[in-house]
Amino acid sequence: MNLELPELPFPLRPYGPDGNWSHEDGVLTGWAGPRQDRFVPPTGEAQDTASDAPRLLGAPQGDFQLIARVKVGFQAAFDAGVLYVHVADRDWAKLCLERSPDEPTICTVVTRGHSDDANSFVVDGDSAWLRISRTGKAFAFHASLDGKTWTFVRIFALGTEPEAESALVGFMAQSPVGEGCVVTYDHIEFRPNWPKGLRDGS
Secondary structure, X not given: OOEOOOOOOOOEEEEOOOOOOEEEOXXXXXXXXOOXXXXXXXXXXXXXXOOOOOEXXXXXXXXXXXXXXXXXXXXXXXXXXXXXXXXXXXXXXXXXXXXOOXXXXXXXXXXXXXEOOEEEEEOOOOEEEEEEEEEOOEEEEEEEOOOOOOEXXXXXXXXXXXXXXXXXXXXXXXXXXXXXXXEEEEEEEEEOOOOOOXXXXX
């Protein structure tokens, strides 16, 4: 069943395992089940099917920024709340607040056939602000502790320009080695533009 969030100008559709997605009073809630993740290990053969986790995605038009404060009910290593972008079956990326493995950390994964994995900075607490931006086939990841001053995390191109311009973006929950976790998103915001500066805190 699609979800219509008043904060977003496009509908969201669930993908992957059931995430029990719900939206009430400005708060989006999703659940990851045991051992649910989306990752293709770079050390092995590309699997026929990537591992999967609950996702709630839609297709914004043109340049945009998708912003949300993410809060994770951490139970096990690598539990995470994620802003996610999907360009093609083997071209997708994650911006995560993840327990990695002992401390909440801003992490990113970009998958082009296989996944990479990079940690950015440690967060004190169980919540942080995340932001995905797009222009053309370029995507930028930022994170913030207060929703005002943004730390640049990563910029990258993904897929062809037509693929990137029709990308699905939205929310994901994961619990790769645990028994599951709950993730909430609030202060959800959509901006129809690319950030003016990537590294100036704006």
